[in-house]
Amino acid sequence: MSANVIGVDMGGTKILSAVIGPEGNILGTAKVPTKADRGPSVVIDRIADSIRKAIDKSGVAPTSIEAVGIGAPGPLDPATGVVIFAPNLRWKDVRLKDELEARVGFPTFVDNDVNVGTLGEHVFGAGQGFQNVVGIFVGTGIGGGIILQGELFHGASKTAGEIGHIIVKAGGPRCGCGTRGCLEAIASRTAMTKQFRKAIKKGQKSVLSELTGGDLTAIRSGVLAKAIRLNDKLTLKVIKKTTKYLGVGIGSIVNFLNPEMIVLGGGVVEALDDTFLDDIRAAAEKYALPNTLSGVQIVPAKLGDNAGILGAAALARQRIFND
């Protein structure tokens, strides 16, 4: 199977398409704005355009392309390729697979963007050679994916891997999902921002006020990293709480599923340095059963922004041979 595939990372603001060779080599890419406000049909046209551009740039023959894989936001049905609901695109029940196949002529496979990122890390990144891998991505929210026996595990409602909604502290902070105490409600960047705003409003001094020009609503991961380097007391305190609860969540996962590997990625993890990961590991050690964590590797994601296109390519490759 030396053929090439297309990997598409479809986000709310941009679409990144790439031609990927059999070894995960990126042969050509094209990036276009999503323009979600123009409606699904235009967005799918733009995906098709970006695929054609990526093929052009790669110089490979279109006949060498076997399939297209797409990581898309929102709950979706990986079997039918229908995006059920994607608030940031304002999509509802969009037949992404069928519509794109009609435009590009290649068999197309769709999966959730976080699942695809996890698959990318499994096939081409940190999780290579491991059969049972859990991916955890900490950013605005906390997403995740589960690889079992080398393949994405979707679960009964196709929603498996919602690691951000493991309840780590019943009765804790209110979560966007409507309940309380979810991991995402305590340890995502959004949750951290809430803690910063609350403390600063109460009069606590922090270099964050300065670094954000007073606009605490938009604390990016890079700003967090800077505040840590400046030894900002408030930032360190909030980060400590974050690592603790990520450790609680990971401890639960280790006790329950006991995967071979947990890959940690996402904006927050990437922006912060190794001590962040060390602290998470130490916290997980406290919550995992004795002797269980020794068998489970906790490692940083390797692919960064390429996890999406590489994972989508891996998806296309797996599905074309299995479906």
Added chain:
Amino acid sequence: MSANVIGVDMGGTKILSAVIGPEGNILGTAKVPTKADRGPSVVIDRIADSIRKAIDKSGVAPTSIEAVGIGAPGPLDPATGVVIFAPNLRWKDVRLKDELEARVGFPTFVDNDVNVGTLGEHVFGAGQGFQNVVGIFVGTGIGGGIILQGELFHGASKTAGEIGHIIVKAGGPRCGCGTRGCLEAIASRTAMTKQFRKAIKKGQKSVLSELTGGDLTAIRSGVLAKAIRLNDKLTLKVIKKTTKYLGVGIGSIVNFLNPEMIVLGGGVVEALDDTFLDDIRAAAEKYALPNTLSGVQIVPAKLGDNAGILGAAALARQRIFND
């Protein structure tokens, strides 16, 4: 494959062996005391005896027996059949598989007792026809097992399914495992007993004092059931808390793994009536993501005390054809 297998349920006080036919029909059983105080070698002799007795009683020809399956306590290695540590038997690194094979001559397969119970429910009980099943057994502690794609999932450290040690309330009550806030520390019978003792010590009246003859250390599940029927305020309060936290744990499992089915069993679940299960389901509904629980069945275990022997038989049957 019309051959018979032996299923052995090995507990701290008794060993139950059975000849099980291809359809899960129990053809003959034998029960003997474990006599763990006499050491592993004697116990394994006793297992061999109970197997011979069960074959005698069944009337089947010993040549019709294909294999032996055993559910044993403690962390163990299902590949080698070595029981690593079983405190209630005072066993450490006991080569159960090899030792029993030497005595009975049948290929023998060993797995953790709770895993075996879950497998029993999957193959012959509530989970028939479902490929991804989580078993949760609430008794003195809270144990569990995970069936993925129709087979037991063991995980990297062979400890997968430790549902009692999902952390549902970080910083909560101290658990026997050394950490805090595990499901088992809040919702097992042991945890309930602690709550009863504390409340009664503080002067709260409860029919439990009478039902246990004042010995609150030994509140059995049957006593709980009676106290509920008598509308005992303290019991109802503690049970309410228990159902809530079982719902939190199940919510986390549904959000994370999204299995097709959760089977609830164990002494506490069996002793209490349907409203207990209904209350757990209602609590899980609160903690699971919207629309995810609709795809996940939460059902009571069906096999009761036979889950062990039937699960062990299923284990023997699966392993002899796969290993």
